[in-house]
Amino acid sequence: MSEEIQQLVLWLIPVAPLASAVITALLGPKLLRYKSHLPCWSALAVSFVCSLILLLKILPSIGSAAVDPGEIGTFAGPQVLVSGYEWLNVGDLHANIELRADSITAIMLSMVTGVSLLVSMFGSGYMSHDLGYPRFFAAVSMFVFSMCMLVLSGSFALLFVFWEAVGLCSYLLIGFWFQKPSAAAAAKKAFVVNRIGDFGLIMGIFLIWTNFGSLDFVTVLSDSARIAAVEVKNPGVIQLICFCLFLGAMGKSAQFPLQVWLPDAMEGPTPVSALIHAATMVTAGVYLVARCTPLFVMAPNAQLAVSAIGAATAAIAALTALTQMDLKRVLAYSTVSQLGFMFMALGCGAASAELVTPAVTAGMFHLFTHAFFKALLFLAAGSVMHAMGDVIDMRRFSGLKHALPITHWTFLVGAAALAGVPLLAGFWSKDDILAVLAEASHSKEHGLFFGVIWAVATGTAFLTAFYTFRAYFMTFCGPEKFPEEAGHHPHEATPIMAWPLRILAVCAALIGLAVGPTHLFANYLQKTMGLTPVPPESQHLHWGVMALSSVVAIAGIGLAWMFYVASPKVPGAIASAMKPLYLISQGKFFLDEILKALVVLPLVGIAKLATVFDRGVIDCIVDSIGAIPRALSSIPRQFHTGVVSSYAGFMWAGVVAAVVLVLTMF
Amino acid sequence: MLFTDLINSLITDTTQSIPRFGVELCLSATIVLMLLMRLSGLDRLIPACLTATVGALVATFLAYKQFDALHAKDAVVTTHIFTGLLVHDSFTVFFRGFLALFLLLTVALTSLTGIPDEEDSPDFYSLLFGATIGMMLMASANNLLMLFIGVEMTSVPSYAMVGFLKGRKVSSEAALKYVVYGAGAAGVMLYGISLVGGVLGTTDMSLLSQRLAEAAAGGSGGLKDPEVRTVALGTMLVMVGLAFKLSLVPFHFWCPDAFEGASAEVAGFLSVASKAGAFGLLVRFCLALSGAKGTESLMISFGLGLGFIACITTTFGNLAAYTQTNLKRLLAYSTIAHAGYMVMAVAALLVLKNSPQAATLTENINQSIEGLLYYLVVYLFMNLGAFAVIAIARNYTFSEEVDSFKGLISQSPTLCIVMLICMFSLVGMPPFGGFVGKLFIFASAFKAGEVHGFMYVVVAFGALNTVFSLVYYIRVLRTMFLEARPADARPVPVRLVSWESAFVVTLAVFVLLLGVLPHMMSQTANDAAQAIAQLPNP
Amino acid sequence: MAAGLNAYLLVGAVLFVCGVICMATKRNGIGVLMGVELVLNGANVNFVAFSRYTDLGLDGQIFSLFVIVLAAAEAAVALAIALNFYNNHLTIDVDRANKLKG
Numbered sequence A: 001m002s003e004e005i006q007q008l009v010l011w012l013i014p015v016a017p018l019a020s021a022v023i024t025a026l027l028g029p030k031l032l033r034y035k036s037h038l039p040c041w042s043a044l045a046v047s048f049v050c051s052l053i054l055l056l057k058i059l060p061s062i063g064s065a066a067v068d069p070g071e072i073g074t075f076a077g078p079q080v081l082v083s084g085y086e087w088l089n090v091g092d093l094h095a096n097i098e099l100r101a102d103s104i105t106a107i108m109l110s111m112v113t114g115v116s117l118l119v120s121m122f123g124s125g126y127m128s129h130d131l132g133y134p135r136f137f138a139a140v141s142m143f144v145f146s147m148c149m150l151v152l153s154g155s156f157a158l159l160f161v162f163w164e165a166v167g168l169c170s171y172l173l174i175g176f177w178f179q180k181p182s183a184a185a186a187a188k189k190a191f192v193v194n195r196i197g198d199f200g201l202i203m204g205i206f207l208i209w210t211n212f213g214s215l216d217f218v219t220v221l222s223d224s225a226r227i228a229a230v231e232v233k234n235p236g237v238i239q240l241i242c243f244c245l246f247l248g249a250m251g252k253s254a255q256f257p258l259q260v261w262l263p264d265a266m267e268g269p270t271p272v273s274a275l276i277h278a279a280t281m282v283t284a285g286v287y288l289v290a291r292c293t294p295l296f297v298m299a300p301n302a303q304l305a306v307s308a309i310g311a312a313t314a315a316i317a318a319l320t321a322l323t324q325m326d327l328k329r330v331l332a333y334s335t336v337s338q339l340g341f342m343f344m345a346l347g348c349g350a351a352s353a354e355l356v357t358p359a360v361t362a363g364m365f366h367l368f369t370h371a372f373f374k375a376l377l378f379l380a381a382g383s384v385m386h387a388m389g390d391v392i393d394m395r396r397f398s399g400l401k402h403a404l405p406i407t408h409w410t411f412l413v414g415a416a417a418l419a420g421v422p423l424l425a426g427f428w429s430k431d432d433i434l435a436v437l438a439e440a441s442h443s444k445e446h447g448l449f450f451g452v453i454w455a456v457a458t459g460t461a462f463l464t465a466f467y468t469f470r471a472y473f474m475t476f477c478g479p480e481k482f483p484e485e486a487g488h489h490p491h492e493a494t495p496i497m498a499w500p501l502r503i504l505a506v507c508a509a510l511i512g513l514a515v516g517p518t519h520l521f522a523n524y525l526q527k528t529m530g531l532t533p534v535p536p537e538s539q540h541l542h543w544g545v546m547a548l549s550s551v552v553a554i555a556g557i558g559l560a561w562m563f564y565v566a567s568p569k570v571p572g573a574i575a576s577a578m579k580p581l582y583l584i585s586q587g588k589f590f591l592d593e594i595l596k597a598l599v600v601l602p603l604v605g606i607a608k609l610a611t612v613f614d615r616g617v618i619d620c621i622v623d624s625i626g627a628i629p630r631a632l633s634s635i636p637r638q639f640h641t642g643v644v645s646s647y648a649g650f651m652w653a654g655v656v657a658a659v660v661l662v663l664t665m666f
Numbered sequence B: 001m002l003f004t005d006l007i008n009s010l011i012t013d014t015t016q017s018i019p020r021f022g023v024e025l026c027l028s029a030t031i032v033l034m035l036l037m038r039l040s041g042l043d044r045l046i047p048a049c050l051t052a053t054v055g056a057l058v059a060t061f062l063a064y065k066q067f068d069a070l071h072a073k074d075a076v077v078t079t080h081i082f083t084g085l086l087v088h089d090s091f092t093v094f095f096r097g098f099l100a101l102f103l104l105l106t107v108a109l110t111s112l113t114g115i116p117d118e119e120d121s122p123d124f125y126s127l128l129f130g131a132t133i134g135m136m137l138m139a140s141a142n143n144l145l146m147l148f149i150g151v152e153m154t155s156v157p158s159y160a161m162v163g164f165l166k167g168r169k170v171s172s173e174a175a176l177k178y179v180v181y182g183a184g185a186a187g188v189m190l191y192g193i194s195l196v197g198g199v200l201g202t203t204d205m206s207l208l209s210q211r212l213a214e215a216a217a218g219g220s221g222g223l224k225d226p227e228v229r230t231v232a233l234g235t236m237l238v239m240v241g242l243a244f245k246l247s248l249v250p251f252h253f254w255c256p257d258a259f260e261g262a263s264a265e266v267a268g269f270l271s272v273a274s275k276a277g278a279f280g281l282l283v284r285f286c287l288a289l290s291g292a293k294g295t296e297s298l299m300i301s302f303g304l305g306l307g308f309i310a311c312i313t314t315t316f317g318n319l320a321a322y323t324q325t326n327l328k329r330l331l332a333y334s335t336i337a338h339a340g341y342m343v344m345a346v347a348a349l350l351v352l353k354n355s356p357q358a359a360t361l362t363e364n365i366n367q368s369i370e371g372l373l374y375y376l377v378v379y380l381f382m383n384l385g386a387f388a389v390i391a392i393a394r395n396y397t398f399s400e401e402v403d404s405f406k407g408l409i410s411q412s413p414t415l416c417i418v419m420l421i422c423m424f425s426l427v428g429m430p431p432f433g434g435f436v437g438k439l440f441i442f443a444s445a446f447k448a449g450e451v452h453g454f455m456y457v458v459v460a461f462g463a464l465n466t467v468f469s470l471v472y473y474i475r476v477l478r479t480m481f482l483e484a485r486p487a488d489a490r491p492v493p494v495r496l497v498s499w500e501s502a503f504v505v506t507l508a509v510f511v512l513l514l515g516v517l518p519h520m521m522s523q524t525a526n527d528a529a530q531a532i533a534q535l536p537n538p
Numbered sequence C: 001m002a003a004g005l006n007a008y009l010l011v012g013a014v015l016f017v018c019g020v021i022c023m024a025t026k027r028n029g030i031g032v033l034m035g036v037e038l039v040l041n042g043a044n045v046n047f048v049a050f051s052r053y054t055d056l057g058l059d060g061q062i063f064s065l066f067v068i069v070l071a072a073a074e075a076a077v078a079l080a081i082a083l084n085f086y087n088n089h090l091t092i093d094v095d096r097a098n099k100l101k102g
Helices: A003-035 A037-066 A103-126 A133-152 A156-174 A181-212 A217-221 A224-233 A237-252 A258-267 A270-279 A281-291 A293-297 A300-321 A327-350 A353-387 A405-419 A425-440 A447-476 A495-515 A520-525 A543-566 A570-577 A579-586 A588-639 A644-664 B003-020 B022-040 B048-071 B090-113 B121-140 B144-162 B169-200 B205-217 B226-246 B254-261 B264-289 B296-321 B327-353 B358-397 B413-427 B433-448 B454-481 B499-516 B519-533 C005-025 C029-053 C058-089
Strands: A081-090 A093-101 B079-081 B086-088
Touching: A003 A037, A003 A081, A003 A093, A003 A133, A037 A081, A037 A093, A037 A103, A037 A133, A093 A103, A093 A133, A103 A133, A103 A270, A103 A281, A103 A353, A103 A495, A103 A520, A133 A156, A133 A270, A133 A281, A156 A181, A156 A237, A156 A258, A156 A270, A156 A281, A181 A217, A181 A224, A181 A237, A181 A258, A217 A224, A217 A293, A224 A237, A224 A293, A237 A281, A237 A293, A237 A300, A258 A270, A258 A327, A270 A281, A270 A327, A270 A353, A281 A293, A281 A327, A281 A353, A293 A300, A293 A327, A293 A353, A300 A327, A300 A447, A327 A353, A327 A425, A327 A447, A353 A405, A353 A425, A353 A495, A353 A520, A405 A425, A405 A447, A405 A495, A405 A543, A425 A447, A425 A495, A425 A543, A447 A543, A495 A520, A588 B296, A644 B169, A644 B226, A644 C005, B003 B022, B003 B079, B022 B048, B022 B090, B022 B121, B048 B090, B048 B121, B048 B519, B086 B090, B086 B121, B090 B121, B090 B264, B090 B358, B090 B499, B090 B519, B121 B144, B121 B264, B144 B169, B144 B226, B144 B264, B144 C058, B169 B205, B169 B226, B169 B254, B169 C005, B169 C029, B169 C058, B205 B226, B205 B264, B226 B264, B226 B296, B254 B264, B254 B327, B264 B296, B264 B327, B264 B358, B264 B519, B296 B327, B296 B454, B327 B358, B327 B433, B327 B454, B358 B413, B358 B433, B358 B499, B358 B519, B413 B433, B413 B454, B413 B499, B433 B454, B433 B499, B499 B519, C005 C029, C029 C058
Parallel strands: none
Antiparallel strands: A081 A093, B079 B086
């Protein structure tokens, strides 16, 4: 494939959704109306095909051409495709817009464009009666564009721009039904919480700029000697950079204690929750940490923090999910929890240098499989919601398996994959994570630490299986019951909604088996810049861990079956027996309240105090500052009296001044 | 020389010159045609705006053919045409293309908005075309005589166009103010020309710097020499005349009044085209006097003086715009401020070109001219876009007050979005064209700071003003986007699929393209800069 | 004794200054335009004098001819505008042109 075509393919991936966003935004409300999905579909299809070409054709071909035996083991990965556009070149400033694709990018791109194509198809059915139909597709296209650019960015600067852009799209989509006060509040909450993370990210980027003198990924990340030199020059700075970057990742990927925004984000339309708040955008934090692996390798403490925060998030979110009654919220907490799993894995590099690559691989693999089954679960939940007349409280319906057969079996596949039922997608990736953690717990230095993390992870895996199937049994099993909003005959998903469900279900079932045990995924990902490929002989399947996690998953499902199908009285009894614990979980660990008490209330207090001060002192100062431009502005206006002779006076004074200046200058 | 030889040489010269002068000839032919049609009553059958459009199209096509050839290296050889009165080089071709395109866009806008009415349109278009020819002459002048003729040929039709709205008090007042100051400034400029040309003994601009060096070398020598002083005085007076055309403080008073009184179409034309012509001339005049041995420090002082005026002008324009309620007047002050930014490029050019290290700074000298040209091109699209939106909305609301744009987004989103793009570009926000233009100019002014520290102050003023100008543009946008449309406001139903929308969207697309793909234009601008500075890049 | 270049330049300068003062002080529109004519003719005197005494030569004479023509054109337009102003305001006092301000 010629160079030009390769570049074209690379550019088409982000440009097609951008074009669709612009077209839909301009023509949508007046011209396209309820055909607004057409540009979006075609653009996403183009992007998806191009991503697959990049993934399967272009990068492998470059890789085989550029593999140099001497290079294995260094940071410069062989699979890299760069397409730069020199935007500005003024003096010493060279502003380039550079797209950069290596293995991790190609995997992310295929996943993002593929899932968003399916979600947009589902969305056209789901949103078919909404007045904001064109707005929805314009925003989705814009989001896909931003997300593609985020993973394609060749520098931290561009990454930050699109990091903010995806945040903006998410904000617009959470608040899609901005007439609802809860939606508007959720959008605001997401916006504010994410600013905390963004502050960390921008500080991290600033530190990189001052210490490395560049924001280019290649310059900063590809040379381990250079990173070491920076560390020697300013001890501790790499660690600081890593903590800052991780703070950014925590905000976007909803890690404890910044996870509060994600469950509220479910106020957006369900396809949006599936796409942005489950499958794609929230994984940007994981991507960032994985991308910056060469930096994190130099900062073991930061890695330990990554693992610890991940474990805490996973456990807390899973415990919260146990008692939620809102189907979408259960899934939202499970997303937070699974993101915690990914971070747990990413931190394992602290244990030993050999573990870095397997750790990143495990985290990214879970990200990859999670995207499919979580999108599937959300879409199936959307289908339930659609049929139940927008009721999502699990207490108000049950036994839907006969009314909604397609939704039922696809949800079952997704739930099984999430729970880690053997051979399904989630099984393989969760198994990888547990295996890496188990291996890390054998290390000398941090053995105990990772032992605890491993225990938490296993326990959380059990909880995951339990709460997932709790939701499944409550929704689809038991006596058939519909809320009155649904009418008498709930309607099954229309074909345009059913087909994405079927396709995703097949993916959720098979994709792990296809690329996990065959090491296809691992071998591909390890060619990413900054990772050290693991020799094939040390890759093996972890039979022990697999057996354990199978047992854990089956046990969780069994317990759920016992509680919610066999003897439905038990959960109530347990709940009343352990009332305090139940309330803690039900109340989402009161994190919102704690946050309110610790952060918001003092702030409000300070704000009240400040108001007094403000009224008295600051207002006067600000008012006078605000009045300055106005006052200044009246000065030039005073010259413009409109009277010819006064104008002439100024002009001739100018001429005379010019003449006098020249005559006296020397 | 024998009489026949003289005739022969004249004939050869003219036959060589005419093909290079095709655009101007085409415009002149259109004027004559329109006047003849009016005489014979043909204009009742074929509307004058059609004739004007065809004429402008042909002229633009001819100009484009010359312009397109710029891409080929050495395609345009610098030639003196019409016995050395005019010069034909890449710079000329650049401006010719620019002005022809702008004329075409203005004609299209006036046909869309129906100003002037059918009765007056042959006269109006004759004036418009005549003024454009004058600007083309300004940009290609190689002789002080052509300099003055160009300025007058631009000014005289402009006076009449400002007063073209008959029976309106403000229009006649605006025209009167414009003509009184304009004529005065032209007189001062002419007196300056007489001093420069007389003392140096030539009106040929390509000889000025050499003669100036001779004057500085002879007599009492150096800058004390009375001849050099007289030339400096004359130069200063010429600059005063150009400063008037560029509306630099304190010669800017005509500008807000004339723009407010004139129709938005005319104001848009004047704000861009007459500035462009004047900048072309200013660059030529400054380069003609630069580089003379012995007078470098004098020219650097002129450059710093221009820098000082630029600071005052931008600050003044932005401050005064802050509290305006009439949108045309607001844009008039913004025009003043933008002229200030562009003069910074000329100041940088003078300082760099006359510095002792000039030989090593060729790239930066070219860049300062390139920045000016780039800014002019962006300015064409963004300012015309803003004025076009005003003109189109005025046809529905009969008002040009900021308040009449309240909540326009609910009725004409296209107009509002175009206005947003144009105004963000005027502020200089990435990724719009205005950002790139400002960056070029500030970069070259910053480089000039290495020669003289005062240029750093100029850059600081430019940057501060950019921030400050955001305030009043945002105020307009807030009115358009966030306020509710009053119930009693006249509706502005501009649909997306209409000629008006197509026109303004085209302009906005170019503003965006110039920001995203700067190479489209900057290389051509750089070629033109190299041609006029006669300094090829190393 | 023939008058030298400086004498002519002095006449030109005096005309120029007179014109400027006339423009700056007259409130009558026609009066201002007369001031413009004085300034232009001051420059014309310069051109003709320079053409006699320096190597400017015939260029100076040609220049002044062009200036005369352009001045006529400018005066025509200016008078038309003044007339238009008079039609609207019933005066040619330039200080009455004070609606546009700020």
